Amino acid sequence: MRITADRTRCxxxxxxxxxxxxxxxxxxxxxxxxxxxxxxxxNHDLLRLAVDSCPVEALRLT
Incomplete structure (x- = not known):
């Protein structure tokens, strides 16, 4: 599982x-x-929670 953060959205x-x-x-x-x-x-459940909690949808799991 890969974590990506869109630095332009954050x-x-x-x-x-x-x-x-x-x-x-x-x-x-x-x-x-x-x-x-x-x-x-x-860490899947914790990562999913963090991604879902981002108010600007800057995080992705792939």
Whole structure:
């Protein structure tokens, strides 16, 4: 499973980082960076929650 963040859509709300701080980080520029591009199945539910919680739909799982 691959995590992608659309840096042009991200507004730095930080919902993803609040829900999964080990998987996402909002940088000093206010834009999200996934901690890793790939994740294993054990994080699937948490990643789905973070993606679904993004108010500007900047996150995708592929």
């Amino acid at each position: 507004e730095g709300h930080g919902m993803c980082e609040a829900l999964a701080p080990n998987l996402f980080r909002v940088g000093d520029d206010g834009i999200v960076e996934p901690s890793t591009a790939d994740s294993d199945e054990s």
